[in-house]
Every structure is written in C-alpha cells, then in structure tokens.
Amino acid sequence: MRREIPILITIVIGWVMVMDFFFPPVSSVATRMRDWTLILIAISQMLGVANVARINLDKVSRKHPDAPYAMVLLLAIVLMIAFGVFLPKSATIGGLTWGGHEGGSVFDKVYNQMYVPMQGTMFSLLAFFIASAAYRAFKIRSPEATILGVTAVIIMIGQVPIGSLLWDGMPGLSAWIMNVPNLAAKRAILIGAALGAIATGMKVILGLERNYVGGE
Amino acid sequence: MDWMQRLEKLDRRIIFVIMLIAVSIPVLVRLDMPIPSSKEVDDYYETIEKLPDGSVVFFPADFDPGSVAELEPMMRSALTHLWRKNCKIVCFTLWDTGPGIVDAILRDMAGKMNKEYGTDYVFLGFKAGREVIMVQIANSISGVFPQDYSGKPTKDLPLMQQVDKLTDTKLIVNISAGYPGTKEWVQQVRTRYAVPMLSGCTGVSAPEYYPYYQSGQLSGLLGGLGGAAKYEARVGVKGDATAGMPAQSMGHLAVIALILMGNVLYVVNKKKAGAR
Amino acid sequence: MAVLGLTRLRSWLKVLASRFTAALLTSFAILATATIALAQEAAPAPTVWFDVDRLNILIPIVAFTLIILFYIQEARRGKSLFIRNMPGLDAIEEAIGRATEMGKPILYVPGIDDATNIQTIYSMIILNHVAKRVAQYDTPLIVPVGKAIVTPMAEEAVKSGYAAAGRPDAYNPNNVRFLSDEQFAFTAAVNGIMNREKPAANIYLGSFFAESLVLAETGIMTGAIQIAGTANIHQLPFFVVACDYALVGEEFYAATAYLSREPGLVGTLKATDVMKGVLMATILIGVLLEQLQIHGFKAWMQPK
Numbered sequence: 001m002r003r004e005i006p007i008l009i010t011i012v013i014g015w016v017m018v019m020d021f022f023f024p025p026v027s028s029v030a031t032r033m034r035d036w037t038l039i040l041i042a043i044s045q046m047l048g049v050a051n052v053a054r055i056n057l058d059k060v061s062r063k064h065p066d067a068p069y070a071m072v073l074l075l076a077i078v079l080m081i082a083f084g085v086f087l088p089k090s091a092t093i094g095g096l097t098w099g100g101h102e103g104g105s106v107f108d109k110v111y112n113q114m115y116v117p118m119q120g121t122m123f124s125l126l127a128f129f130i131a132s133a134a135y136r137a138f139k140i141r142s143p144e145a146t147i148l149g150v151t152a153v154i155i156m157i158g159q160v161p162i163g164s165l166l167w168d169g170m171p172g173l174s175a176w177i178m179n180v181p182n183l184a185a186k187r188a189i190l191i192g193a194a195l196g197a198i199a200t201g202m203k204v205i206l207g208l209e210r211n212y213v214g215g216e
Numbered sequence: 217m218d219w220m221q222r223l224e225k226l227d228r229r230i231i232f233v234i235m236l237i238a239v240s241i242p243v244l245v246r247l248d249m250p251i252p253s254s255k256e257v258d259d260y261y262e263t264i265e266k267l268p269d270g271s272v273v274f275f276p277a278d279f280d281p282g283s284v285a286e287l288e289p290m291m292r293s294a295l296t297h298l299w300r301k302n303c304k305i306v307c308f309t310l311w312d313t314g315p316g317i318v319d320a321i322l323r324d325m326a327g328k329m330n331k332e333y334g335t336d337y338v339f340l341g342f343k344a345g346r347e348v349i350m351v352q353i354a355n356s357i358s359g360v361f362p363q364d365y366s367g368k369p370t371k372d373l374p375l376m377q378q379v380d381k382l383t384d385t386k387l388i389v390n391i392s393a394g395y396p397g398t399k400e401w402v403q404q405v406r407t408r409y410a411v412p413m414l415s416g417c418t419g420v421s422a423p424e425y426y427p428y429y430q431s432g433q434l435s436g437l438l439g440g441l442g443g444a445a446k447y448e449a450r451v452g453v454k455g456d457a458t459a460g461m462p463a464q465s466m467g468h469l470a471v472i473a474l475i476l477m478g479n480v481l482y483v484v485n486k487k488k489a490g491a492r
Numbered sequence: 493m494a495v496l497g498l499t500r501l502r503s504w505l506k507v508l509a510s511r512f513t514a515a516l517l518t519s520f521a522i523l524a525t526a527t528i529a530l531a532q533e534a535a536p537a538p539t540v541w542f543d544v545d546r547l548n549i550l551i552p553i554v555a556f557t558l559i560i561l562f563y564i565q566e567a568r569r570g571k572s573l574f575i576r577n578m579p580g581l582d583a584i585e586e587a588i589g590r591a592t593e594m595g596k597p598i599l600y601v602p603g604i605d606d607a608t609n610i611q612t613i614y615s616m617i618i619l620n621h622v623a624k625r626v627a628q629y630d631t632p633l634i635v636p637v638g639k640a641i642v643t644p645m646a647e648e649a650v651k652s653g654y655a656a657a658g659r660p661d662a663y664n665p666n667n668v669r670f671l672s673d674e675q676f677a678f679t680a681a682v683n684g685i686m687n688r689e690k691p692a693a694n695i696y697l698g699s700f701f702a703e704s705l706v707l708a709e710t711g712i713m714t715g716a717i718q719i720a721g722t723a724n725i726h727q728l729p730f731f732v733v734a735c736d737y738a739l740v741g742e743e744f745y746a747a748t749a750y751l752s753r754e755p756g757l758v759g760t761l762k763a764t765d766v767m768k769g770v771l772m773a774t775i776l777i778g779v780l781l782e783q784l785q786i787h788g789f790k791a792w793m794q795p796k
Contacts, residue, residue, distance in 0.1 A: 021408075022550055024540050027355075034352050038360070041345045044641075045312075048673065051640035055670050101316070102366055103323060111316040116281040119313075122676035123282035123702060127467060129709045131235045132228040135474040136712070137733040139482045149479065153472050159419075159442045161249035162465040171252055178426060186725065187427040192742040193723045195556075195767055199760045200610045200745075202557045208564065208756055211613050228713070282676070282702065394701055394726075407795050420702070420726050433795075 007207055013037075014205030053077060083107040151177060220488075224481040231474060238470035242462035249461055256429055257446040260414050260436025263387065264297050271386035272379045273298055274411070275307040276401065277318045279393035283418050284317055289444040289457035290416035291318075291391050295325045297451050298389070299336070304375050306385065308340035308361060310349060310396045315342045319365055334373045341365035346396040350404040354382035388413040398425055402433050416443065545796040556767050563766070564759030573762045575750050580737040583719050587693030588625050590717055596692035597632035597667075598622070599685065601707065602646060603698020603722070604638035604678055611723055612642055614748045615698035616649040621751045622695065623653025627662055635668045636685060638678040643670040679703035683710045696720040696735070697744065700727045708734030721747060 013033055020030035056070035064070070084107040087099030097105040138149040157163040158174020203209035241247075267273075275294075279287045298305060309318050322339050331337055340361040343349050353360045357380050358370040370376045379385060388411055392398040398415040406413050412435045415425055419440025428434045438447050441464055444457035567573055591598045600622055602615040619635065626633045635650060637643045647668045654663040671681040683706065686694070694711040696704070697720070704720075704727040711718045712734060720731035721739030731738045739747055742764070749757035774793075781789045 018553075022543055022546050024543060031352065031355060034348050035359075037348050038343070038345045038352065041348070045344050048640055052673060055640060055643070103320060108316060108320075112320065115313070116284065116317060119281035119676065120284060122679070124285070126702060126705055127239075128232045128235050129705050131467075131471050131474060132231045133705060133709055133730070133734050134471050135226065135228075135231055135478045138475045138478065140479055141482075149475060153475060156468040156472055159440075160465040160468050161251050161445075161461050162469065164250065164252045171254065175254060178423065179430070182423055183426045183430060186423055189725050189728075189741045190424070190427060191771060192764075192768065193725065195764045195771075196723065196742050196745040197610065198553070198556060199560055199764055202553075202560060203756065203760060206557075206561075211617065228709075395724075410796075424725050 003210065007210060011205055011207050014201070018205065049077065080107065080110065083110070220481055221485055224478065224485055234474065235467060235470055238466045239463045241466050247462035247465075249465065251445050251449045251458065251461060253446045253450060254443075256437040256439070257443055257450065258436075259429075260416075260438055260447060261297070261450040263412060263414055263435040264294070264301070264389075267298075267301060267303060267386055269301045270303065271301070272304045272306065272375070272384060274382060274385040274388045275305045275391075276310065276388070277307055277314065277321075277391045278310050278397045279317075279391055280311045280313040281317050283393035285456075285460070286418050286441050286444065287391050287393060287416060288317075288321060289441070289448060289455045289460075290438050291321055292325055292455055293444065293448050293451045293453060293457075294389055294391070294414075294416065295322070296329065296453055299325070299329045299331055302336075304335075304378075305337035306340070306357065306375065306379060307337060308353075309342050310346060311393070312342055312344065315339075315365060334368075335375055338370070338373050338375050339365045340370065347400050347404050350396070350401060351408075354405050354409060356380055357382075382409055382411055385411060387411065390415050392417045392421065394418070394421060397421070398428070398434070402428050406433050414438075416447075419443075548793050549795075552767075552770075555770070556763070559766050560760055560763040562759075563762040564756055567755035567759035567762075573758050575746065575758065575761060578739065578743055578747060578750060580719055580721060580739040580743065581747055581750055583717070583737040584622065584695065585625070587695065587717050587719060588622070588629065588631060591626075591692035592629040592631045594692045597634050597689055598626060598693045598695065599634050599636070599682075599689075599691035599711075599716070600695045601636055601682060601698070602642065603696075603700055604675060604703065605699035606639050607641050607645060609699045611699040611744065612639075612645075614745060616645050617748045617752055617757075618697050619646060620649040620653045620656075623650040624657045627654040627657035627659040630659075630662060632664070633667055634685060634689065634691065636678070636682050637668065637670045638675070639673060640670055643668065675701065675703055676706075679706050682707055686710050686714050686716070690714050691716050694718045696722070696731065697739070697747070698722065699724055700731075702727075705730040705734060711735075 016026060016030050016033055019026045053074060056074050058064075059070040060067045060074070083098060083105070084101045089097065089100035089102070089105075091097070091099040096109075099105065101107040101111075134152070138145070138152060140146040140149060154170070155174050155177060157166065158170045158177075163170035163174065200209060277291060295305070305322075307318065307322060309315055319339055319341075322337060323333075325331075326333065326337060333339075340357070341364060343360060345352070349360055358376060361370050364370055364373065382388075382405065388401065388405070390398050390401050390413065392401075392415060398417055398421070401413065401415075405411075413433070414436045415428075415434050416438040417425060417440075419442070422437065422439025422443070425434060425437055425439075429437045438444055441457050441460050444455075445461045448455045448458050563573065588598065600619055602619055603609070603612055605612050607613065623633060633650065635646050637646050647665065650668055651660070651663050654660055669685075672678045685691075687710070691714070694707075694716045696707060696718070700707075700720075700722050701724065704722070708718060708720065708731060718735040719737045719739075720735040721744035722728065722731065723741050723744055725741060728738065728740055732740070745764075746761050748754075749761045778789055778793065781787075
C-alpha cells in the first residue's frame with residue numbers, strides 16, 4: 001500500500017483539478033484541496049531546510065573535506081532563522097534592530113549587503129561567458145551556423161540604441177526576426193513541450209505514470 | 217602554430233577583459249543615445265495609459281536579486297506610471313528570495329511619489345506554492361495572504377477592503393525573472409479570467425513570451441534592459457535602464473567584433489590549412 | 493484480419509474502460525462525499541454545471557487522452573513503434589566510451605529543479621540507464637544534485653543501475669553529491685568539480701535556468717565532450733551553442749522513451765506525434781477558413 005495510497009491521492013486530486021476547469025460546481029472542493037496543498041508545500045519548505053541541515057551536519061560529523069563550508073552554512077541557517085523569525089522586532093541593541101525582517105533590521109542588512117551583491121555578481125558572469133561562447137561558436141562552419149551568426153549579429157545590433165544610429169531600418173529588421181521566424185520556432189517548441197507536459201499530466205492522473213512515487 | 221592560429225584560440229580570459237573594457241567605456245566617456253520605442257513597449261505603455269485613474273492593479277513581482285539589474289528599472293517605471301494615475305497596487309512575490317528586494321523598491325518608490333502604505337499599495341510578501349498560489353489568489357487574496365509582509369492582518373488594510381479577488385482588479389502587471397513567472401500566470405490565470413496582463417521580463421525569457429503577446433494573452437511586453445529603457449523613455453524618466461544602454465550597446469558591439477574577428481581568422485586559417 | 497482487428501479493438505476498449513472508469517469512479521465517490529460536506533458551508537449553488545465556453549479545450553484533451561491510451565496499449569501488446577535515432581543519445585554511448593578510454597569520470601547533472609518537475613523525474617530514468625552502462629566499464633560517475641529532496645532519487649537511480657548491471661559493489665555513494673539548494677552556489681560547486689576532477693564527458697539533462705551557460709562554458713574549458721537536454725526553451729540556445737550535442741525540448745522527453753523502451757513512454761511519444769499532426773491540420777484548416785472569410789472556427793477556438 002506504500003505506493004498505492006500516494007498514487008490514489010494523486011489521481012483523485014488530479015481529477016478534481018482538471019474537472020474544476022470545466023465544471024463550476026467542483027470549484028469549492030478544488031479550492032479546499034488547493035488550501036491543503038499550500039499547507040503541505042509550506043511543510044515541505046521546512047523539510048527542505050531540515051534536509052539541508054541534516055546533510056551538512058553529516059558532513060561535519062564525518063569530518064568530510066567540505067566540513068568547514070558545511071559549518072559556515074549551518075551557522076548561517078541558524079543565525080538567519082534566529083534574526084528573521086525568533087528574535088522579536090523590539091530587540092534593538094547597539095542601534096541595530098536584531099529581530100524581524102523589515103527594512104533596517106539585521107536580516108535585511110545581511111540580505112541587501114551580502115546576498116544581493118553575491119547573486120548579482122554570479123548572474124553578471126553570464127555576460128562574459130556569452131562573449132567567449134559567441135567567439136568560439138559563431139563560426140561559419142556550415143550554412144546553419146552562418147545563419148545563426150548573422151541573425152545573432154542583427155538582433156544584437158537591433159536591440160540596442162546604437163542599431164538605430166547605424167541604420168534606420170535595423171530595429172525594424174530585428175523586430176521582424178523576433179516576430180516572424182523566432183516566433184514560429186518558439187511557438188512550435190512551446191506546443192511540443194506543452195503536449196509532452198499534458199501527456200505526462202494525463203498519465204499521472206490516470207495512474208499510468210508512477211515514477212514520481214519512487215522504487216518498487 | 218602561427219599568431220593567427222593562436223589568435224583563433226584566444227584565451228577566454230582575454231575575451232573577458234575585452235568585455236570589461238567595452239562595458240566600462242561609457243563610465244569614462246559620456247555616450248548619449250536616442251532610444252527608439254517598439255510596438256510591444258508602446259502597447260505596454262498604452263495599456264496602462266488607458267486604465268481609469270484609481271484602478272486597482274495586481275502586481276506579482278516574481279524575481280530575485282540576480283535579475284535586479286534588468287527588472288528593477290522596469291518595476292520602478294511601472295510603479296511611476298501607475299502611481300501617476302493614482303492606481304492602487306496589490307503586490308506580492310512567488311520567489312522566496314524576492315521579498316527583501318521587492319519591499320525595498322516599493323518603499324523607495326512610495327516615498328518618492330508620496331504614496332501611503334495600506335491605502336495606495338500593499339505588499340503581501342512571499343508564499344510558497346507557485347501555480348497553486350496563482351489559482352488560489354485569483355479567487356481570494358486574503359485567503360492566501362491572511363497577513364501582509366510585516367505581519368499585519370490583510371483584511372485590516374484599507375485597500376484590501378475594496379479588493380479580494382483578481383476580478384476586482386483591472387490589470388495584471390507581472391515582473392518576471394523565470395519560473396514561476398509570466399508563462400505560468402498566462403497558463404493558470406489569463407486563460408481563466410478576462411483581466412488583461414502585461415509582462416516585464418529578462419532578455420533571455422522575452423523570446424519565449426512573444427507567442428503570448430502575439431495571441432493577445434499579453435497586452436504588452438518589456439524584454440530585458442532594452443525594453444526597460446524604451447519604457448523609461450515613454451514614461452519620461454531617466455532611470456538605470458537608460459543609464460545602462462550605452463554600456464549594453466558597447467558590450468554588444470564588443471561581442472559582434474569578436475564574432476567577426478573569429479570568423480575572419482577561421483576563414484584565413486582554413487585557407488592556409490587547405491593550401492598546405 | 494477483420495476478426496483480429498475486432499478482437500484488438502475489444503481488448504483495447506476493455507483496458508480503456510477499466511482504467512478510466514476506475515479513476516473516474518473513485519474521484520466521483522470522494523467528490524460526492526466532499527461536495528455534500530462542503531454544501532453545509534454558506535455557498536450559493538451554481539446555476540451553470542458545465543462551462544460550455546471551455547468545450548474547445550475539453551475536446552482536444554479528451555481526444556489526446558484517448559490517443560495516449562491507444563498507443564500505450566499498442567506498445568504493451570509488443571507492437572514495434574518507430575522512434576527516430578537521436579544523435580544526442582548515441583553521443584551518450586560515445587561519451588561513456590571516451591571516458592572509459594581516458595580513465596576519467598563522467599559528470600551527470602540532472603538539472604537544478606525539484607522532484608516536482610517532470611524533467612527531473614525523466615532525468616532520473618536516463619541517469620539509471622547511464623549508471624547501468626558505466627557500471628559495466630567501471631567508469632566513475634559523478635552526480636552533483638542541487639536539491640536535497642532529489643538526492644535520494646539520484647542515489648536510487650544510480651544504485652539500481654549498478655545493481656542491474658551486476659555490479660552493486662562498484663556503486664560509490666560519495667559520487668552522488670548534494671551541493672547546494674542555491675542556484676549559483678550549486679553552479680560554482682559544479683564548476684569546481686569540473687576543474688578539479690576533469691571529467692571526460694559532461695551530461696546535462698533536466699531543468700536548467702541561468703546557470704546553463706556557465707556550466708557548459710566551464711565544461712568546454714576542461715575539454716570534456718558535452719551533451720545537454722532540457723525542455724526549458726530559454727536555455728536551449730546556450731546549450732546548442734556550447735555543447736557538442738543538444739536534445740531540444742521534446743527530444744529530451746523522447747530520450748527517456750528511446751533509452752528505456754518502456755511501453756508507457758513509447759506509447760506517449762507516438763501519441764504526442766499524432767496529436768501534433770492533428771494540431772497542424774487544425775492550424776491549416778483555420779488558416780484556410782480565415783482566408784475564405786469564415787471566422788466561426790477561429791472564434792470558437794479562442795480562449796474565453
């Protein structure tokens with residue numbers, strides 16, 4: 001029954017959600033089920049944190065080579081939860097608001113002064129990697145590669161103000177490429193991927209797809 | 217290996233330095249550029265412009281600090297435009313690392329435009345659940361967010377006493393960095409409810425949303441920093457997107473120059489190898 | 493021939509009826525109970541029982557479902573359903589061979605999304621296949637995982653792959669590594685693995701986001717052969733440009749059917765192909781009707 005019960009729950013809830021879209025009387029049941037889903041998702045978020053803590057505690061206890069990093073991570077988890085959740089908003093010591101997560105609190109300061117710059121930095125690496133990928137890959141080795149390279153150049157020029165300075169028609173040409181060939185290809189891929197997703201969804205609610213439950 | 221062959225296999229660190237120099241040029245040399253608009257940006261602008269003054273707008277801001285460079289200017293311009301028309305904003309986020317940055321932007325813009333929390337805008341924070349939240353919140357906002365970001369009961373906020381369902385609002389303005397984002401809002405909400413929707417998204421996601429814009433499921437689309445700059449020009453503000461356009465232009469030119477150089481070297485080296 | 497056809501049709505209808513009916517009856521039973529319970533709450537009874545405006549969505553979904561069930565049944569009956577060769581999948585075999593010859597590991601990244609994403613689940617199926625193959629050659633397989641909940645799934649996929657190849661002893665649990673839930677922390681950690689352990693082949697199959705180009709470019713720097721596949725359309729250009737082989741969108745879903753030959757997956761793939769044909773015909777009919785100034789079909793197909 002370890003596999004059958006989760007599959008049955010999935011089938012029932014899946015059917016309710018599908019029927020909610022077509023049969024208005026089902027909507028109150030569907031809404032209630034979605035409320036239950038939100039509660040479960042909230043619990044799974046906590047489980048996720050617990051899982052991360054367990055794995056890293058394991059690394060520390062086994063003196064894994066990454067143990068120092070695991071300790072930093074565990075300390076960060078404990079501190080941020082303490083600051084954001086457990087310490088009261090009134091905990092003001094040394095001019096700093098140690099509790100809560102609103103603007104000006106320690107939680108907010110750590111977020112804005114450490115997390116935001118680090119995230120932004122990692123994301124900005126993409127610009128440099130795109131340059132090196134373009135230099136290496138956009139070579140006219142074949143007709144398709146030539147079309148790829150030429151299109152990339154037109155779009156890159158057309159999407160920035162300098163394109164209109166070089167040639168009046170550049171933004172229009174870039175827009176045509178985006179709105180006609182790009183759109184056709186993207187729509188086709190979108191439809192294909194959507195059919196795959198619909199097929200998988202239907203198999204799940206018919207009980208034919210069971211890989212999500214785990215081993216036999 | 218002669219110098220041309222070595223150049224064709226140029227160390228990527230040199231390419232990184234070339235890019236760094238290119239995007240830094242506008243910092244040293246002032247470059248003013250006209251920013252022509254495009255149809256999807258014009259439609260975005262006109263959709264908000266046609267809203268009756270004082271309308272309530274649903275404002276899911278689904279992004280994290282990684283996409284701030286592209287999306288923060290869009291969000292600021294959209295808030296400026298909406299608040300000029302005295303629209304009321306119901307804002308929240310479906311990204312767990314988003315609330316801090318979204319809250320900071322809202323408070324900063326509200327301060328600049330003299331808007332009052334609870335009456336002119338509310339920020340409900342983050343809730344886990346992705347598409348489930350999208351469907352639920354369309355039926356009952358206070359059901360999904362019984363408290364706002366600072367812990368106040370939602371039903372006590374004056375704005376939330378006027379609106380509790382998606383159909384109580386006139387427009388959805390989504391700022392999206394990926395998943396969950398515009399595509400999921402279109403799939404889960406736009407197909408069920410007749411509330412028009414606008415999207416501001418990262419440059420890499422924009423091509424994926426053109427089919428939705430063309431079919432009318434999105435009434436307007438801002439794609440990346442370029443779209444944000446065009447919108448700033450329409451709204452009449454000179455924000456970070458406009459300031460970033462020279463750097464982005466130089467970056468694009470650098471990439472194009474590298475592509476051209478790479479191809480010239482490739483053709484020359486191929487001919488040399490053929491001749492040998 | 494006619495008798496054979498009728499017998500097949502009857503058995504197909506029986507299967508269809510049994511599964512469909514079982515699922516529907518169970519749902520209705522629970523629904524009826526729940527509806528009666530919820531009717532106690534103050535909610536006005538709706539006057540509309542079926543949203544006719546959504547018939548244009550219901551009909552294709554029902555048709556598609558029936559086609560899926562038909563082809564799955566055909567696949568289960570042993571009928572050979574053709575799947576074209578995908579160069580990306582053949583490249584996996586080539587990559588395994590290359591890694592074995594060079595004595596270097598294979599890096600398999602199953603995406604960074606949760607187990608709720610079907611791409612992650614399909615990636616586990618392919619991972620199981622790859623594990624079975626590498627177990628035969630004793631090639632190390634490194635699987636960095638970006639979500640704690642996906643880690644046991646990956647461990648199970650690799651372990652069962654080794655067991656299926658008759659080499660359970662060769663399974664190394666340290667090679668399935670949970671790195672970080674955070675997108676770019678995971679990316680940095682995978683880059684570190686690539687630079688230190690220099691895998692001969694990198695396989696990226698699953699749901700990827702902005703980190704795709706960073707991973708693929710770092711892989712090129714280490715000289716690995718790279719195979720990628722994702723249904724996240726916005727990342728496909730980066731993989732196409734930076735990897736030696738890319739499985740585009742649906743090809744990734746098809747890959748699981750191609751490798752496992754599981755009837756459910758193969759049947760679904762064929763059904764999807766048939767449905768694409770139906771959609772293409774619908775589009776052509778719609779275009780033709782619009783040209784003839786007959787707008788009823790388009791109006792009916794519009795979402796309301």
